[in-house]
Amino acid sequence: MFSLAKPSKFLASACYSVLLGGMPLLATAESSGHYGYGETASEAQIAGWDIDIRPDGKGLPEGSGTVDEGMKVYETYCSSCHGTFGEGMGRYPKLAGGDGSLADDRPEKTVGSYWPYASTLWDYIHRTMPFFAPQSLTDDQVYALTAYVLNLNYIVEGEFVANKDTLPKVKMPNHDGFTWDDPRPDTRNERCMKNCKDDVTVSDSAAGKNLTPSTTGPLDEGLTE
Amino acid sequence: MFGKLRRLRQDVSRIALEESDRLPSSERRRFLRNGLFTAGGAMVGGVFAGLSTRVGAAETQYPPEVPAWTRSLGAGVVTDPYGMPSPFEKEVIRRNVPWLTAEKTSSVSFSPLQHLRGIITPNGLFFERHHAGRPEVDPQQHRLMIHGLVERPIILSMEDLQRFPSVSQINFIECPANGGMDWRGPQLNSLQFLHGMVSCAEWTGVRLSTLMQEVGIKPEGKWVLAEGADGAAMTRSIPLEKVMDDVIVAYAQNGEALRPEQGYPVRLVVPGWEGNTHVKWLRRLEVGDKPWMQREETSKYTDLLADGTARGFTWVMDAKSVITSPCPEMPLRGKGIYQIEGLAWSGRGKVKAVDVSTDGGRNWQQAGLQEPVMSKSLTRFALEWNWDGSSALIQSRVIDETGYVQPTLGQLKEVRGTNSIYHKNAIQTWKINPDGSVDNVQLG
Numbered sequence: 001m002f003s004l005a006k007p008s009k010f011l012a013s014a015c016y017s018v019l020l021g022g023m024p025l026l027a028t029a030e031s032s033g034h035y036g037y038g039e040t041a042s043e044a045q046i047a048g049w050d051i052d053i054r055p056d057g058k059g060l061p062e063g064s065g066t067v068d069e070g071m072k073v074y075e076t077y078c079s080s081c082h083g084t085f086g087e088g089m090g091r092y093p094k095l096a097g098g099d100g101s102l103a104d105d106r107p108e109k110t111v112g113s114y115w116p117y118a119s120t121l122w123d124y125i126h127r128t129m130p131f132f133a134p135q136s137l138t139d140d141q142v143y144a145l146t147a148y149v150l151n152l153n154y155i156v157e158g159e160f161v162a163n164k165d166t167l168p169k170v171k172m173p174n175h176d177g178f179t180w181d182d183p184r185p186d187t188r189n190e191r192c193m194k195n196c197k198d199d200v201t202v203s204d205s206a207a208g209k210n211l212t213p214s215t216t217g218p219l220d221e222g223l224t225e
Numbered sequence: 226m227f228g229k230l231r232r233l234r235q236d237v238s239r240i241a242l243e244e245s246d247r248l249p250s251s252e253r254r255r256f257l258r259n260g261l262f263t264a265g266g267a268m269v270g271g272v273f274a275g276l277s278t279r280v281g282a283a284e285t286q287y288p289p290e291v292p293a294w295t296r297s298l299g300a301g302v303v304t305d306p307y308g309m310p311s312p313f314e315k316e317v318i319r320r321n322v323p324w325l326t327a328e329k330t331s332s333v334s335f336s337p338l339q340h341l342r343g344i345i346t347p348n349g350l351f352f353e354r355h356h357a358g359r360p361e362v363d364p365q366q367h368r369l370m371i372h373g374l375v376e377r378p379i380i381l382s383m384e385d386l387q388r389f390p391s392v393s394q395i396n397f398i399e400c401p402a403n404g405g406m407d408w409r410g411p412q413l414n415s416l417q418f419l420h421g422m423v424s425c426a427e428w429t430g431v432r433l434s435t436l437m438q439e440v441g442i443k444p445e446g447k448w449v450l451a452e453g454a455d456g457a458a459m460t461r462s463i464p465l466e467k468v469m470d471d472v473i474v475a476y477a478q479n480g481e482a483l484r485p486e487q488g489y490p491v492r493l494v495v496p497g498w499e500g501n502t503h504v505k506w507l508r509r510l511e512v513g514d515k516p517w518m519q520r521e522e523t524s525k526y527t528d529l530l531a532d533g534t535a536r537g538f539t540w541v542m543d544a545k546s547v548i549t550s551p552c553p554e555m556p557l558r559g560k561g562i563y564q565i566e567g568l569a570w571s572g573r574g575k576v577k578a579v580d581v582s583t584d585g586g587r588n589w590q591q592a593g594l595q596e597p598v599m600s601k602s603l604t605r606f607a608l609e610w611n612w613d614g615s616s617a618l619i620q621s622r623v624i625d626e627t628g629y630v631q632p633t634l635g636q637l638k639e640v641r642g643t644n645s646i647y648h649k650n651a652i653q654t655w656k657i658n659p660d661g662s663v664d665n666v667q668l669g
Contacts, residue, residue: 041378091327103533124520127458187632200585203669206411
């Protein structure tokens with residue numbers, strides 16, 4: 001029996017000579033970290049899928065669009081859900097307005113009042129809109145819509161032309177409204193076990209508010225609100 | 226017309242007899258007998274229908290009656306080649322709140338926590354959150370591209386992906402908006418609608434660190450953008466530290482391929498982090514030196530505070546617990562001994578303890594934890610309680626392995642106000658009424 005803790009000199013030297021001989025018999029894919037599966041992604045393949053845009057403008061394509069052009073595209077593809085002036089419709093999001101409302105009791109978070117980066121607008125319109133036909137707009141149409149929505153929010157003038165040079169320079173009103181270092185845990189509850197508080201009162205109950213869909217039977221399709 | 230039908234029937238009988246002629250005699254007898262049996266199906270059914278009536282007259286199946294299912298033959302194997310729950314469980318389903326969103330394609334469904342008896346959420350009951358509907362992705366055509374600041378940009382087929390060494394881990398996924406409707410006061414009188422955006426499964430896939438090692442991250446690479454193949458092309462930026470820690474690229478859920486609702490054929494699992502980072506229908510991973518500030522990490526999934534500033538990159542799901550029985554859907558039936566049961570979890574590690582109060586938080590008792598207790602997984606707890614039939618306010622409070630104690634809603638509101646939508650992990654209060662019914666309430 002040989003000890004696992006102390007490999008014999010013979011075994012150690014045998015391994016050594018194998019490695020020296022340039023025959024990495026003991027090496028596995030796991031230790032070298034390379035399996036070689038799949039195919040190398042070509043530049044053309046990457047270009048077809050790489051659609052993300054960063055705040056510094058990285059990723060923005062050639063092309064451009066004006067506020068006026070954007071208005072026409074907006075009326076065709078966007079106003080039926082987002083309203084003629086970006087005021088929203090039902091549960092479809094409002095795109096404009098709400099300036100200075102973020103500390104209000106009922107804040108309105110829109111592109112103008114809340115979004116910190118203009119690049120996000122181009123990126124999001126391009127990747128997801130129109131909602132029923134995502135990635136169907138041309139780059140020029142996306143530039144035009146971006147210009148139009150920024151103009152709806154009084155962030156750019158009517159003469160603004162959106163392109164890969166102008167868009168990264170647009171500073172959004174709420175750019176400095178965010179902190180990006182998570183300060184949590186931000187509460188310090190104590191694990192009290194006995195006589196933790198004097199009186200307990202119920203301040204509000206969901207009973208009788210008639211907001212809860214049915215929790216039995218088939219799916220509740222109705223609007224209970 | 227009838228003549229035509231008669232001729233057709235004769236033809237079928239003739240073909241059947243001819244077919245049986247070619248069989249050995251024993252087989253021929255069986256063939257004809259089976260044919261007769263089928264033809265007499267209506268008559269046979271009639272006999273059983275008569276029996277059912279007799280059983281029905283007794284109205285019960287319990288002792289001393291011998292149940293109908295004991296005196297009959299059950300369904301054969303592969304009656305349901307993919308097994309389904311008993312028809313008696315047909316009300317145990319995911320449910321949605323119709324008034325919550327504009328479209329079902331950009332909405333959420335809630336898991337029926339009141340009916341779940343373990344830490345694993347059955348695949349058909351796992352909560353759903355789609356941003357542009359649930360795509361039908363063909364796994365043969367689907368590809369995962371990994372590129373950006375890497376030495377070897379690659380494209381993997383699903384077969385390629387499954388050749389890498391795999392791991393399995395049990396992790397919960399929770400939408401940070403779970404319970405978010407109740408910041409300003411109790412709205413929904415239901416465990417399912419209030420807390421059902423959390424589910425837990427065993428995920429199997431490839432460690433993202435394995436894939437990153439495969440492509441070779443360049444020194445300036447600090448972030449990874451994950452992107453879905455759905456109509457939302459859902460994206461989140463994830464820092465490299467988390468990527469290399471415990472993130473997996475998962476293709477299986479509770480032992481079978483991911484369900485389409487959960488990202489079939491491949492999704493990200495980012496243990497302990499908010500649900501939207503677990504990008505479904507994953508098609509692309511890009512390594513970069515900065516975050517991308519996508520819509521889902523700026524305009525959405527940021528937490529607005531009372532002073533009008535907002536917190537971004539609040540990825541971790543802080544510890545939370547909830548009593549699942551009793552609850553509004555599971556009322557009590559008369560005074561006596563009950564097991565107060567529930568679920569607890571933490572995005573920062575394991576559940577260390579759960580306390581239960583039956584007097585609105587004046588006094589607490591430590592509940593028992595049900596094994597297994599795993600990191601970033603649901604954990605069951607239970608405490609026996611003798612209900613005297615009077616009004617009671619029951620609560621649970623989790624303590625995780627970092628020592629963090631689940632806060633009250635008052636403590637959360639003090640720091641964050643009521644407009645942050647996300648990350649409401651407050652202690653839940655259920656009010657037990659003398660008739661045994663249970664309501665969602667908040668304390669003053």
